Every structure is written in structure tokens, then in C-alpha cells.
Amino acid sequence: MRAERRRQFPMYKKILLFGVLPILVLLLVFAAQNMAEQDLAFLFWTFRLSRVVFLLIFFLAGVLVGMLLTGGWVLGRKRRVRGGSGA
Numbered sequence: 001m002r003a004e005r006r007r008q009f010p011m012y013k014k015i016l017l018f019g020v021l022p023i024l025v026l027l028l029v030f031a032a033q034n035m036a037e038q039d040l041a042f043l044f045w046t047f048r049l050s051r052v053v054f055l056l057i058f059f060l061a062g063v064l065v066g067m068l069l070t071g072g073w074v075l076g077r078k079r080r081v082r083g084g085s086g087a
Helices: 013-035 051-083
Strands: 037-042 045-050
Touching: 037 051, 045 051
Parallel strands: none
Antiparallel strands: 037 045
């Protein structure tokens, strides 16, 4: 007789289930609680969007600035490792 094999989830499905899914649920709750519209005045422009959109825009802008500021440092470090002393 064949022994009944227990089906196991692959590791990526466990990570998805216990890691990513709770974070998505928290983000959805956060977004639902911040749907109110907000005005933003910048110089002579005025924008009216929901708070979630403003937060997302500023978060992505921060990520972009961080990548730009550290990008040169990371690239320079890779060149030093690959090229050696350069002489």
C-alpha cells in the first residue's frame, strides 16, 4: 500500500501567505482610513487629492531621491571591486 503523502506548500507560498498577505491587508486598512480629500498648495498651484495618493506620491519620491543619492556610491564601489587599483 502506498503511504499517503501529505501535501506541503512550497516555501514561496508560505512567505506569500504569512509575510506579504498581512502587509497588504494592513495597507488596505490604512488606505480605507485615509480616503478623505486633502488640498495641497505649492507655489501657485493647488492640488486636491485623497491623502492616500499624496502619501504614495511622497513615499515614491523619497525612494527615488534615496536611490539617486546612493546610486553613485554603489556604482563607484562596484567599479573599485571589479577594476582593482586601476593602474
